[in-house]
Structure formats: C-alpha cells, structure tokens
Amino acid sequence: MAGNQANNKSSLKQIGLSEETIMGLYGNLLKTRLLDEKLRKLFRQGRFAGTYFSAVGQEATTVGPTYGLRDEDIIGPSHREIGAAVTKGIPLVEIIAQVFARRNSPDKGKSHPCHYGSRKKGIIHPSSTLAGQTVLATGCAMAFKIQKKDNVALAFFGEGATSRGGWHEALNFAGIHKLPIVYICQNNLWAESVPATLQAAIEHFADRAKAYGFPGVTIDGNDIFLVHKIAADAIAKARKGEGPTLIECMTYRWYGHSEIDPANYRRQDEVEEWRKKDPVSRAEKSLFDFGLLTNEKREALVEQIDQEIEAAVQEVEAVPYSEPEEAYRDVYSDNFPVRRVEY
Amino acid sequence: MAGNQANNKSSLKQIGLSEETIMGLYGNLLKTRLLDEKLRKLFRQGRFAGTYFSAVGQEATTVGPTYGLRDEDIIGPSHREIGAAVTKGIPLVEIIAQVFARRNSPDKGKSHPCHYGSRKKGIIHPSSTLAGQTVLATGCAMAFKIQKKDNVALAFFGEGATSRGGWHEALNFAGIHKLPIVYICQNNLWAESVPATLQAAIEHFADRAKAYGFPGVTIDGNDIFLVHKIAADAIAKARKGEGPTLIECMTYRWYGHSEIDPANYRRQDEVEEWRKKDPVSRAEKSLFDFGLLTNEKREALVEQIDQEIEAAVQEVEAVPYSEPEEAYRDVYSDNFPVRRVEY
Amino acid sequence: MKTTTYIEAITSAMAEEMARDESVFLIGEDIGLYGGVFKATKGLQDKFGKDRVIDSPISEVYIVGGSIGAALVGMRPVPEIQFADFITPSMDQIIQQAAKIRYRTGGQWTCPMTIRVCCGGEVGGGLYHSQINEQWFFSQPGLIVLMPATPYDAKGLLKSAIRGDDPVIFFEHKRLYRSIKEDLPDEDFTVPIGKAAIRKEGKDITIVSYGLMYHKSLEAIESLEKDGISVELIDMRTLLPWDRETIFESVKKTSRVVLVQENSKTGGVMAEVGAAISEEIFDYLDAPVTRVCGLDVPMLPFAPPLEHFFLPNAEKIVKAVKKVIDY
Amino acid sequence: MKTTTYIEAITSAMAEEMARDESVFLIGEDIGLYGGVFKATKGLQDKFGKDRVIDSPISEVYIVGGSIGAALVGMRPVPEIQFADFITPSMDQIIQQAAKIRYRTGGQWTCPMTIRVCCGGEVGGGLYHSQINEQWFFSQPGLIVLMPATPYDAKGLLKSAIRGDDPVIFFEHKRLYRSIKEDLPDEDFTVPIGKAAIRKEGKDITIVSYGLMYHKSLEAIESLEKDGISVELIDMRTLLPWDRETIFESVKKTSRVVLVQENSKTGGVMAEVGAAISEEIFDYLDAPVTRVCGLDVPMLPFAPPLEHFFLPNAEKIVKAVKKVIDY
Numbered sequence A, B: 001m002a003g004n005q006a007n008n009k010s011s012l013k014q015i016g017l018s019e020e021t022i023m024g025l026y027g028n029l030l031k032t033r034l035l036d037e038k039l040r041k042l043f044r045q046g047r048f049a050g051t052y053f054s055a056v057g058q059e060a061t062t063v064g065p066t067y068g069l070r071d072e073d074i075i076g077p078s079h080r081e082i083g084a085a086v087t088k089g090i091p092l093v094e095i096i097a098q099v100f101a102r103r104n105s106p107d108k109g110k111s112h113p114c115h116y117g118s119r120k121k122g123i124i125h126p127s128s129t130l131a132g133q134t135v136l137a138t139g140c141a142m143a144f145k146i147q148k149k150d151n152v153a154l155a156f157f158g159e160g161a162t163s164r165g166g167w168h169e170a171l172n173f174a175g176i177h178k179l180p181i182v183y184i185c186q187n188n189l190w191a192e193s194v195p196a197t198l199q200a201a202i203e204h205f206a207d208r209a210k211a212y213g214f215p216g217v218t219i220d221g222n223d224i225f226l227v228h229k230i231a232a233d234a235i236a237k238a239r240k241g242e243g244p245t246l247i248e249c250m251t252y253r254w255y256g257h258s259e260i261d262p263a264n265y266r267r268q269d270e271v272e273e274w275r276k277k278d279p280v281s282r283a284e285k286s287l288f289d290f291g292l293l294t295n296e297k298r299e300a301l302v303e304q305i306d307q308e309i310e311a312a313v314q315e316v317e318a319v320p321y322s323e324p325e326e327a328y329r330d331v332y333s334d335n336f337p338v339r340r341v342e343y
Numbered sequence C, D: 001m002k003t004t005t006y007i008e009a010i011t012s013a014m015a016e017e018m019a020r021d022e023s024v025f026l027i028g029e030d031i032g033l034y035g036g037v038f039k040a041t042k043g044l045q046d047k048f049g050k051d052r053v054i055d056s057p058i059s060e061v062y063i064v065g066g067s068i069g070a071a072l073v074g075m076r077p078v079p080e081i082q083f084a085d086f087i088t089p090s091m092d093q094i095i096q097q098a099a100k101i102r103y104r105t106g107g108q109w110t111c112p113m114t115i116r117v118c119c120g121g122e123v124g125g126g127l128y129h130s131q132i133n134e135q136w137f138f139s140q141p142g143l144i145v146l147m148p149a150t151p152y153d154a155k156g157l158l159k160s161a162i163r164g165d166d167p168v169i170f171f172e173h174k175r176l177y178r179s180i181k182e183d184l185p186d187e188d189f190t191v192p193i194g195k196a197a198i199r200k201e202g203k204d205i206t207i208v209s210y211g212l213m214y215h216k217s218l219e220a221i222e223s224l225e226k227d228g229i230s231v232e233l234i235d236m237r238t239l240l241p242w243d244r245e246t247i248f249e250s251v252k253k254t255s256r257v258v259l260v261q262e263n264s265k266t267g268g269v270m271a272e273v274g275a276a277i278s279e280e281i282f283d284y285l286d287a288p289v290t291r292v293c294g295l296d297v298p299m300l301p302f303a304p305p306l307e308h309f310f311l312p313n314a315e316k317i318v319k320a321v322k323k324v325i326d327y
C-alpha cells in the first residue's frame, strides 16, 4: 500500500501537474462529456430547435487549454467548444438556455445553439463563418499588447478552417507583432465530409506556423494532461510577451458533423480505432493509476453532474422564448432604435 | 582570340542556356527597361492620365520566367509585369495604347495603365486587388488539369500580396491538386511604404510554400539567366503534372511605388546598393564576357528599340479616346444590353 | 413528364448540362462523395468523376476565384456556396473580378460562371444559415442574378445560366428544396433570363415577389380572393436585369402594387422596383407603392417566435394589400 | 477658427480623439511612417507611437477583423481601408461580425469601431480606385454609414463615430480631400449621427444628395436660380440610419424631388429614399421622384471621357430638375 502510494506520487510527479489541476481537468472533462451526450439526446428528442454539433471524442482539446485561464483572457471559439464554455465557467443554466434559445439565455435566443459565448467569462460568441473568431481573437491579443495587459487570447478551430484566407491573415499578423495568443487546431481528420487530405497537401497543420515565424507543434489531442501542459506552457510564453504558438491536437469526433449527419463517409474501423483513444477513459485510467479515483467515486461524480444537468435542463425548459418584439432590440446602441413596422 | 572564344563557349556552357535563349532574354530585358523608362518620362510630362508603376530594377523577375512560354500558357500578373507583357509578345502599340487608354487599346480605354493584359497572348488583365490574379491563375491551372492540357499558369505578385487571404487559399488548393502552376514572388523588400519586416515575421517568403506541401526557393532575382533557368525548370515540372513551385526572387524597385511617390521611406544607401545590382548591366556584363555583345552592338540595339517605342508612342498619341457611349459596352454579353439614360 | 421537387430540378439541370458539355464542372464544399449538405449534387461525382465534381477545402475565395480563372480558359464552372451567409468572403472575387473582367478588358475575357447559392429563411437557421444577400449582387452591373420559385424555373433558369456567357448568381431557396413539386417535361427546356412570370392575372392590384415570397403571396391571394380582390401576381425570377416591362405593364393596368421581399426592407431589391415604378409610371399609380419585407434587423434571429416575427407571411401581405386597396 | 481642408479636418479629428481617449488607435496600410497614401494620418505615428498607429500588412480581412476583436475588449479602433475598392475582402468581417455581434449576443458584446474608407470618382482612378460601395452597408442593419460633404461634417461626424458605441463605415470622398476648405471652430465639436443638413432652403423642389454629389448639386443650383427655380438642398450626411423626417418634411413642402447619387443607379441608396418617399408621402408628390445617378455599368471606366460620361454632374442635375419642374 505504502509502496503503491509512493508509486502514484512519483507518476503524479512525472506528469508534472498538481493534484488539484489533475482533478480540475478531469472534472471539467467529465462534465463536458456528460453535458454533450445529454444535449445530443435532447436534440434527438426534438426538445430544442436548430441543430447540434457534438464534440464528444475531442473534449480534451478544449478543456485542456482553457483550464486555468483568467476571466479576462479571451477565447475565440468555433462550433465544438462546449468544453471551453464549461471549463471557463459559464453556468450550466446559461449554456443550456442558449442551446434552447430561451428568454433567460443571455443572448435572448438570438444565437444558434452551440455558438457558446459569454462576455463575463470572456468567450466571444461565434458567427458561423469558420475561422471568424480566429481573426477576432487575434485582434483581442493586439489590444492586450496595446493596453500593456498580460491577458492572453486563445483561438480554437478545426483543421478545415485553416484553409480560410482570414485565418492566414490573422496568424501572419500575430507573428509579426508577437501577439499574446495561442492557436489551437483541432485536427479531427474531417471537415464535415471532407478528409484532411483534401484540405491541405501537408500531413500536419502545425507546419503552417512556419509561414508565420512562430512555433507549431503537433500533439496527441486526446491526452488531456499533455494538452493542458503544452497549452499552459504556450500560454505562459504568450503572457510574457514571447509570441504565439500553434498547437495542433490530433483528435476525432465520434459522431456526425452535426446530429443530422450519419457520417457514412467515414470507415467504421477508423471510428472504432479512435473510440479506443477516448480522452475521458484515458484520463480515468491515469487517475485510477494515481490513486486519485475509484469506481465508486467516479459513479458518485457522474451522478452528481447528471443531476446538475438535469436540474438545469428543467429550469430552462420552463422558460418561454423571448416575445417577438425582442427581435427589434440589440441592433444598435440605445441612440438608434429600430423603426417598428406595422401592416 | 581563339582562347578567348573557347573560354566564352565554356562559360556559355556553364550557364546552361543556348545562345538564342540568352540573346532572347537580353533583348526582352533591354526592351522592357527602355519602354519602362520611356513611360515614366511620358507620365511625368503629363502625356497620359492616371498613374504609372515602374518596374525598373526588377525586370529580370518577369522577363526570365515568361521567356519561352506558349501563347496558351496563362499569366496572372499584378502591377509591375510590363516585362511579362513585352516578353509574351503583346505588340508595343497595344501596350502603349492601353497605358494611354486610347480607342485602339484592346480594352478600349477601360482599364488602368499598367494593368497589362491580352487574351490572345494569355495574360489576364489585373484587377487592382492584390493577389487577385494569383487566385485566377490558379483557377486556370485547375482548368488545364481538368482539360488534360499540358499548359501551365504563372502567377506574379509582390511579397506584400502574400499577406492576403486569397493568396493562401489559392496556393493551398494548388498544393492539394498538384496543379500546373508556378508562383513568382517578387520580393522587393517594400510594399508601397511598408517594409517586408512588417509584412511577415519570416525573412524568406519562399518558406510559405511549406504550408502548402510544395517546394519554395529563394533566388537572386536580378540574375536573369538564373531566374530563367529556375523558372523554366519549375515550369517544365508543372507541365509534367508534378505540381507547383513557389519562387521568391529577391529584387528591388529603383523608383517610387508609383511615379507620384518620392519613396523617402527608404534609405538612400539601400537604393544605391541595389542599383549596383542592376539586372540589365549584369546581363550585359555576362554577354560581354561571352563575346555575344559589344558596346557598338548594344548601342545599335538601344537605338533600334528606342525608335520602335517612339514610333509606337506617336501612333498611339494620334488616336483619340473612345467616344463616351463606349461606357455602355462590354457590361454583359450581347443578350443583355445596358439601358441608356437620358436626362 | 416527371414529378420533380425543386432540388431534384436543380440536380437534373446540372446532370444534363454536364452530360451535354464537358466544360461544365462543379466545385464546392461537401459536394462530392457527400452529394452536398442538401444533396443537390447527389450522385454527380459518381457519374462524372472527381475532376468534374471537386470537393474543395473551406475556401470561399478560391471556390469562386478559381472558378473565374477556369472560366477564362474555356470552362463553365458551377461553384456552390453552401450557404448565402458564407458568400461574404467571396465578395472580392465576385465584385472585383467576375462582374468586371469583361468590362475592364473591353470584352476580351469573359466569365461564363454560375454560382449556386443556397439561401433563405423559415428553416430555423438563425443568423448564419438564413441569409440571402441578393441586394449586393443586384446593385452590381455585370452580374446576372436569378432566384427561381418553382421547379420548372429552377431547372430552366439554371440551364440558361450555365449555357450563357455572363457570370450568374443563382439563388436557391432552401425552404423550397423539398416543399414544392411540379411535373416537368422529359425533353430539354430552358427558361429565358430577364423575363418575369405573370403567375396569375388580376385587375385590382399587382403583387410582385420572388423566391419563397412568391409562395407566401400565393397563399395571401387565396384569402384575398375570398374578399373579392382580384390580384395579378408576378414572380420576378430574374432579379438582374429585372423585367421592368412586365412589371410596369401590370401596374399600369392595376394602378396599385405591393412588393414582397423576404430580406430586410432598407436597401433591398424592392426599393429599386418601387423607386423605378414611382419614377417611370407615376401617373398610373392610384396608391403608394407599398413594400412588405423582412424587418430592418440582422436577418434573422434564431428563436422560433423571433424568426416568425422577422419574416413576411400571408397575413402581413393580406393586410398590406387591403390597405393599398382601401387607399 | 482655422481654415481647414476636408482631409485636414479628418486628420485633426483623429488626433484630437486619440489625445482625448487612449483606447482610440489606428490600423491600416501605409498609415504610419508614410502618413497614408493621401496623408490623412500624417504625423500621427510620430505623435502617438507605433502601438497606436499600426502599419498593417496587406490584409483587409485582418485590418477590419482584428479591429473588431480589439473593440470587444475595450479599444476604439479606427481602421483605414485605403480605397473603397479594397473593402470587398473585409465584407465577411463587416457584415457577419461587426454588424451582428451586438445582436447575436443579446447586447453582451459591442463593437465601437470606425472604418475609414477613402472613396469616390472624378479623380481619374478608373475601375479600382473610384468605387464607393456604400449601398452594401446601407442595407445592413447594425451598421452606421456616414459620408460627410464638408470639412465641418467630416470632423464632427468622425468624432461622433469614434465616440459612439456602434460600428461605423465612414466614407471620405477623395475628390474632396483638398478641393474644399472651411473655417472650423477651435473648440471641440461634434455633428450628430442620423441628422441630414438642409444646406439651402427653397420652395419649388428638393434635391437630396451626399458626398461629392452635394457639391455638384450646389453647382446646379446656381444655374437653376438664374432661371428662377427655388431649390431646397439636403445633404444626407448620415446614410444609415437616414433622416427620413428631414427629407419627408422638405418634400412635403416642395412636392417635387430629385435624388442625386454618384454610384450606379440600380439598387443604390437613392432607390430606398425614392421608394420610401413614394410609399410614405405619396399624396404630397406632384411629380415622379427622379434620380440622377451614375450609369448602370461598373463604376467606373478609366479613360477621361468615359469617366465623365459615367458621373452625374451639374448639367445632368439641371436637366433633371427642369424636367421635374415642368412635369
């Protein structure tokens, strides 16, 4: 027993993260997974409108870099960043209210589900135009430099989004001015139905950093501890004014592009192979090894989170949509009210 | 004498180009230089409207790659490609008529001076939006691949234009599909008043090719023979279906961005240094060494070209502008005439 | 004759034109193996190969700009923009290149290209999957802008576009893809660009509309006729160059007109139609030219009641028509 | 009081706002050391440093998109687009981000940004150095669109824009940069957004215009008054949200109106103004709402006679006014 504990301690040391960090990462990872699976189910039951983009399978790529950020640090997300929303601390009820587009959502039901954002928590609600928030986040980093603040910005995007011109312009600018930003590419091998091999003639999108004069690195995106460490180092570096990093996280989405996509463009064995690399069970295996988790503890945790989620869903579903007149608000500042039309 | 000749032959051999090619390159280089200097003067005399972008100092970067192309090969130029227009064989009168925006210009006076183009000669008239023709030329290369033709496309752009998003999208696509295209970056260290160091955090723009999975190479852009050889090799490779190349030619513009720019953002010693690397005198020095040119021969050549240019200018200046009604033409195919307005 | 949905009409137009002319090819995101996110290109990569049905990277600049380049050297590209919301990155290529290359070269180079753009609301798409943005292209000389409302027109106009020698922005309304059907002839047919369709003759008032709004107007007419109002209904079909003659003739006859547009009101296509009517046939008007349009707020907010509130519908059209009739 | 050109008015507005508020910064091509291709930012980098006057790479997407990002976290960016012709690459950022971020977030994030856009013809600029493209932004709810015609308005509106909390497209007409001067007060002043200016009162007819066309209209009036026609002249100044009240009141009084716009006619700003007048004050009109505009061809061909033919001028305005008066 004592020997075992010593062993755990040493592997804990090896991993180079505090127990608190490890448990924090795991807690957010698990919460993200359970929330995501729940939302998938609710969508399939027709409980909310629009569509749903699941991030199941790639949660480590968002939870890992986000964990430990300050509120004033800014995230420019894309459409699979539920993990960033959870980890940066947007309350569950707000996340779910946004998905359900209810009156109690801070966006009043105007944004699309999965376009998670929060001013208070420093996440820019995405527009759907891919890599759009990469450009905006770079602009935030530019502002931090002008303001001489040591905040950082984090931009998330899929490998597909790196084909966009605006992405290039943003990274080029960040390189020139050594901006405090970290770029996280979630290479999940597919952009909707298009394989990464038709997205670029290079295997690793981290290589694109060479064109911008800052380092790029490709890592196992399903190892949450590794992702966190590499990202935390890059973030620390950025905070010190030493410039951007592009981190390519190799990962995989388990399900379709959105919940209406059967994803039959992918081979089943590819899916199976990647399911074996599940970031959640991998984290759990480590925690078991470290002696930080037991099956009972895990089940208790799952139950507690599920209850939280369930309670939040019930709270949200009881709230109606905004009244139609809400459509007229938030177009401009109060100086310029929109003209009402009557027929 | 005999020994000298043998020497010349061997240096000719060393250079790896036929006498005909060498003389052809030189002839086009000289013609480009003389035409460009003449047009500068004419603009300063107020003989034509708009503006003028001189390419003096960087002629080797356009003449070299263009020499030897077929009519069906396509060039997507930017604003300093007078050398491509001359070398691909647009008649002098047409080039000058376009600069003067006269009725006998094939564009009928609609395009800007320096936006040289010709359907017959396979040069796409540029829009001013930088790197625009890089995208179009890439599309031409895509067409050649679909058509199973062995034509190639050549795109010219400054180092500044590589910052544009469309440039990135085009090169990325060319890499994926191994298109028959060669990209020529004229790195003249300045984009209008902005130094290359504020354009990118890398020293050599050829490095950007790494992001697209094809080779990039940086060369002395003021050595016309070298430029031609490297480009010809890349063109041959592209023609064989072996994909694109990015060639960065280090060069310099002697004068302002346009003729109204005093260019006082540059240090005079930088200008002097580059003037010493004049591509024309360097070519001539080689030709003298090879015994292919004498001072007398050179003077005769200059005089002949000057006369040609003078004759063309006179021919053009005698032609009026298009009549105003011309403004209504070429908006659509004949199916859709533009409505005339009368007040 | 075959009963055909709006989207099947589009697919078959592409298939037939590709079979007819090998210079026709398609490029866009997810259009190949996947057959397009709405399945408009279903089966076409199997039939015509990967060279002619190209799955592009996420590069709207290149999808359009590369197509323009290909058009210059003999191809007839049919690029797809997956959602009209994502056409903004291509504006540079459409406006500065496609629309102007014939003009700036004195007719030397031409750009026979048809950009298919999936557009429109009432599908729960929210702010980024409901846009149309037709007004930007409508204001650009050098472009043709089409928006069919029926399967017959979708097929016939798409064929005319592909065969034509001008750059075309071809708007397909996603709400119509599977909601309307029509019997289409088996033989080849086209619909002429530049001609509006008088869908129904009437004498009291003219309604002009296009796309989904044509169908909303049809719905409105049912109720209006019960009230004894005789409506002449025009479907513009071609937005640029728009068919002034047909619209003017109709309004001269009825002296009253309501213009229905899905997009926000200010600066929309119907502003031009309204202004031109007032300018050119002023004396024939017995009542103000009246528009029924989307709200002047970003098109359109996501939550269902907000989306509904944003969009014109039969009820709003009926009210507007009655107001104009009673004027 | 100081005699000030239009461009000096712009430079001083920026200098004063930068001194007043350190969150104001500039970004654009050649704006730093060089002071801008028209020298609008001359001396500002010296005064405020390289952090607040940023020479950007040739990246119109980033110039605007990066500015939006900075605006989200407390800055007040004033990006410059060197020529309106090169705003097309930024459309995605302007339309999908700047115009909609307040809306899509229920007011959580705001975008206080002023994009300065150098625009307009009659400078021998040809197809790619003469464009305006104001109509695209005019049709986008969420944006403010300004175009001053005088040094006073240029300075006062630019200050209002920079101090405001909405994204602004601020059009500067390059033909006016050095061709007009005005005495400006030494003390701080602003001009309110959303208010048109009645530049001259009159009773027979209203002319509405903006930018360079305001000056062409002034020229026209000289000759019209000789013929005894009394013109009321309105300079819109703010295009979006446009000042319906002022324009409607004037037209109600004169019953006749000519709208003058530099850009191509179809789908332009004056289409909306014309349609709205016809729609809302129909009964007051004694003659058709008439537009004098650029030709419906790409704006604008290079050769001097073609440029001249394209553009509205005093002569064309005079003819149109007389036709409306004689109606």
Ligand SMILES: Cc1ncc(C[n+]2csc(CCOP(=O)(O)OP(=O)(O)O)c2C)c(N)n1
Pocket (backbone or CB within 6 Å): A080, A128, A129, A130, A157, A158, A159, A160, A161, A162, A186, A188, A190, A191, A192, A257, C029, C058, C060, C082, C086
């Ligand atoms: C500019 C733009 N073009 C197209 C789309 C449609 N679209 C949404 S997600 C997607 C694929 C994204 O792939 P990737 O960036 O790899 O992210 P992933 O979905 O794999 O996480 C596409 C094409 C879009 N949203 N924006």
Ligand SMILES: Cc1ncc(C[n+]2csc(CCOP(=O)(O)OP(=O)(O)O)c2C)c(N)n1
Pocket (backbone or CB within 6 Å): B080, B128, B129, B130, B157, B158, B159, B160, B161, B162, B186, B188, B190, B191, B192, B257, D029, D058, D060, D082, D086
């Ligand atoms: C999209 C766009 N932005 C800005 C400009 C204005 N402009 C014209 S040339 C130029 C500099 C070009 O630099 P570079 O690409 O290096 O070419 P060079 O002039 O040095 O040959 C700029 C900024 C333009 N034409 N297009």
Ligand SMILES: [Mg+2]
Pocket (backbone or CB within 6 Å): A158, A159, A160, A186, A187, A188, A189, A190, A191, A192
């Ligand atoms: Mg992906």
Ligand SMILES: [Mg+2]
Pocket (backbone or CB within 6 Å): B158, B159, B160, B186, B187, B188, B189, B190, B191, B192
């Ligand atoms: Mg340069």
